[in-house]
Amino acid sequence: MNNNYAITANNLTKRFGDFVAVDNISFEVSKGEIFGFLGANGAGKTTAMRMLCGLSLPSSGTATVAGFDVYKQNEKIKRSIGYMSQKFSLYDDLTVKENMQFYGGIYGKSDAFIIKKTAFILNHLHLEKEANVLVKALPLGWKQKLAFSGAIFHEPEIVFLDEPTGGVDPVTRREFWNMIYQASDLGITIFVTTHYMDEAEYCNRVSIMVDGRIEALDTPSKLKSTYNAASMDDVFLKLARKAVRACRLNNWHETIFSF
Amino acid sequence: MRTIKFILQKEFRQIFRDASILRMILIMPIIQLVVLPWAADYEIKNIKLAVVDQDRSEYSRQLINKITASGYFNLAHYSSSYNEALHQIESDKADLILQIPIQFEKELVKENEATLFMAMNAINGVKASLGGTYLRTIIQNYNKNVRTEWIQFPRFNPETQIEIVSSSWYNPLMNYKYFMVPGILVILLTLIGMNLASINIVKEKEIGTIEQINVTPIKKYHFIIGKLIPFWVMGLVVLTIGIIISRVFYGIIPLGSFVTIYVFAAVYLLALLGLGLLISTYSVNQQQAMLLSFFIMMIFILLGGLYTSIDSMPEWAKWITRFNPVTYFIEVMRMVVLKGSSLIDIKYHLLKMVAFAVVFNSWAIFSYKKRS
Numbered sequence: 001m002n003n004n005y006a007i008t009a010n011n012l013t014k015r016f017g018d019f020v021a022v023d024n025i026s027f028e029v030s031k032g033e034i035f036g037f038l039g040a041n042g043a044g045k046t047t048a049m050r051m052l053c054g055l056s057l058p059s060s061g062t063a064t065v066a067g068f069d070v071y072k073q074n075e076k077i078k079r080s081i082g083y084m085s086q087k088f089s090l091y092d093d094l095t096v097k098e099n100m101q102f103y104g105g106i107y108g109k110s111d112a113f114i115i116k117k118t119a120f121i122l123n124h125l126h127l128e129k130e131a132n133v134l135v136k137a138l139p140l141g142w143k144q145k146l147a148f149s150g151a152i153f154h155e156p157e158i159v160f161l162d163e164p165t166g167g168v169d170p171v172t173r174r175e176f177w178n179m180i181y182q183a184s185d186l187g188i189t190i191f192v193t194t195h196y197m198d199e200a201e202y203c204n205r206v207s208i209m210v211d212g213r214i215e216a217l218d219t220p221s222k223l224k225s226t227y228n229a230a231s232m233d234d235v236f237l238k239l240a241r242k243a244v245r246a247c248r249l250n251n252w253h254e255t256i257f258s259f
Numbered sequence: 260m261r262t263i264k265f266i267l268q269k270e271f272r273q274i275f276r277d278a279s280i281l282r283m284i285l286i287m288p289i290i291q292l293v294v295l296p297w298a299a300d301y302e303i304k305n306i307k308l309a310v311v312d313q314d315r316s317e318y319s320r321q322l323i324n325k326i327t328a329s330g331y332f333n334l335a336h337y338s339s340s341y342n343e344a345l346h347q348i349e350s351d352k353a354d355l356i357l358q359i360p361i362q363f364e365k366e367l368v369k370e371n372e373a374t375l376f377m378a379m380n381a382i383n384g385v386k387a388s389l390g391g392t393y394l395r396t397i398i399q400n401y402n403k404n405v406r407t408e409w410i411q412f413p414r415f416n417p418e419t420q421i422e423i424v425s426s427s428w429y430n431p432l433m434n435y436k437y438f439m440v441p442g443i444l445v446i447l448l449t450l451i452g453m454n455l456a457s458i459n460i461v462k463e464k465e466i467g468t469i470e471q472i473n474v475t476p477i478k479k480y481h482f483i484i485g486k487l488i489p490f491w492v493m494g495l496v497v498l499t500i501g502i503i504i505s506r507v508f509y510g511i512i513p514l515g516s517f518v519t520i521y522v523f524a525a526v527y528l529l530a531l532l533g534l535g536l537l538i539s540t541y542s543v544n545q546q547q548a549m550l551l552s553f554f555i556m557m558i559f560i561l562l563g564g565l566y567t568s569i570d571s572m573p574e575w576a577k578w579i580t581r582f583n584p585v586t587y588f589i590e591v592m593r594m595v596v597l598k599g600s601s602l603i604d605i606k607y608h609l610l611k612m613v614a615f616a617v618v619f620n621s622w623a624i625f626s627y628k629k630r631s
Contacts, residue, residue, distance in 0.1 A: 053474050054474070054629075055470065055474060055629070055630055056631050057630050057631065075476055078474060078475055083470075083474040085467060085470045085471060085474075087467025087468075087470065088466070089470065089471040090468075090471075091269070093272075093273050093276050093277070094269065094273065098269070101265070101268075102265055102268070102269045103471075103475075105261065105262070105264070105268075106262050106265050106266070106475050106476075106477050107475060108261065108262065108476075134276075
């Protein structure tokens with residue numbers, strides 16, 4: 001495999017019984033890229049992402065993340081990635097500082113690193129005063145920004161973000177994307193799913209999943225010209241209309257993923 | 260090692276912030292150990308007795324006096340009609356009927372023989388059989404008194420009589436609290452340990468933080484050990500509270516050494532918490548984990564030898580008790596507290612408990628999957 005790619009996937013597939021959640025997807029993500037992973041509810045985005053993170057075993061196909069094989073080297077992959085799940089990923093009953101300390105600690109970072117990095121993040125997010133506040137007391141937008149900081153605390157090569165801005169107000173979303181750009185400037189590859197098409201415009205490249213397959217993959221501007229659309233919204237609608245899977249599948253996923 | 264340190268730090272912080280866990284650890288032992296032993300008693304008292312006295316003689320009155328004076332029976336009904344007494348049983352106002360027939364006194368004096376009739380309400384089997392036995396003993400005693408008083412013995416007693424004098428070893432006063440309190444302490448430790456452990460990992464599943472853990476390079480055994488140790492410490496704290504309460508309230512000072520108790524309890528807790536974590540890895544939500552652990556706990560406790568003697572169980576049930584960690588701990592507690600057994604005396608119990616601990620914990624590590 002090529003060293004210029006952060007992620008490669010080749011005919012990656014995941015089946016749950018008869019149901020094909022992810023159907024032969026192939027793509028590459030270059031190092032340092034902001035890669036948007038779009039699709040309607042139940043299109044298979046989260047399942048694909050979970051396979052790449054080593055949380056779910058693929059049914060067939062191959063994939064590498066940070067140069068490691070998802071089948072055999074999934075524990076090595078975990079050292080190189082950060083992940084922010086759809087569900088809130090910080091501990092509500094720990095303080096801001098304690099959460100940072102915990103995640104830094106289990107990635108094997110030194111005490112000095114943890115102290116320095118925590119101070120940096122708190123300063124950066126203007127959360128110095130809230131350092132010793134329990135996370136459950138923070139508003140959602142702050143929590144999401146904090147969760148993102150937690151996901152890149154150990155300075156991974158790649159960070160996976162699963163709908164990080166769901167339920168967040170437009171101002172905070174804008175701030176959140178600023179943080180993503182800053183992380184990208186540090187050389188971190190960003191793999192992000194979203195439902196907001198304005199956010200898709202911020203990505204270097206975008207893939208659109210429909211019914212478990214990747215229907216389109218290109219830069220936002222090229223996609224708009226290919227599909228003769230004024231905005232990413234239109235591109236998405238044109239593609240997503242082809243979907244035959246019902247949205248209720250989303251619930252069905254949840255029960256499987258809770259393991 | 261460093262990873263475990265961070266997990267431990269997090270777990271302890273979470274435990275000390277959770278008021279309900281702290282309440283469970285502090286208040287549950289106090290209530291259970293202070294209140295329960297007074298009520299959970301093998302002895303049957305306050306048996307409601309209905310007497311059908313059709314003789315109404317001096318002797319029948321004496322007999323009734325003797326029965327009520329024993330302290331086990333309350334005279335609930337007194338009449339001369341059996342049907343009336345039966346009605347008392349039907350309406351649950353009496354547990355036992357003693358019928359003293361007409362001519363009881365006459366026959367006893369003349370024929371040297373008299374018949375009494377006893378009927379019991381067997382809905383509460385223990386009460387009926389124990390009550391029957393008590394009553395029989397009292398009547399026999401009475402019988403003996405009457406004979407010595409009235410009947411001239413021949414020079415040699417025609418009937419051979421064997422008298423039994425008993426002495427209770429290890430618990431000379433047959434103080435049932437010495438017997439019950441160590442057992443209740445075991446149950447307490449089991450309840451708290453299993454409950455806390457079984458809902459713990461599953462709670463992280465529900466909140467979703469387990470995903471975040473699974474995506475880190477954390478080792479499975481690090482995670483399980485990190486979960487195990489805090490509850491293990493809590494368990495030993497509960498045990499200590501329990502030992503203090505049994506000392507202060509019941510004056511129970513183990514004949515054996517505390518080292519023996521703590522060594523065994525330490526291994527026991529590892530086994531039990533391993534089982535709890537195992538349940539947690541198999542469950543999807545807290546309700547499932549709670550139900551499953553209650554189901555297992557019921558079997559453990561009912562077949563643990565606290566309420567029912569294992570020796571009197573059928574063979575298949577005895578077989579089950581061999582796979583019940585609670586049985587071993589109750590046995591060990593009683594051996595150490597009452598008999599003063601040492602570590603050498605309980606070595607087989609200890610070895611079996613080590614086996615339980617190894618099996619449950621390895622199984623828990625195995626069944627905890629970071630990847631689905």
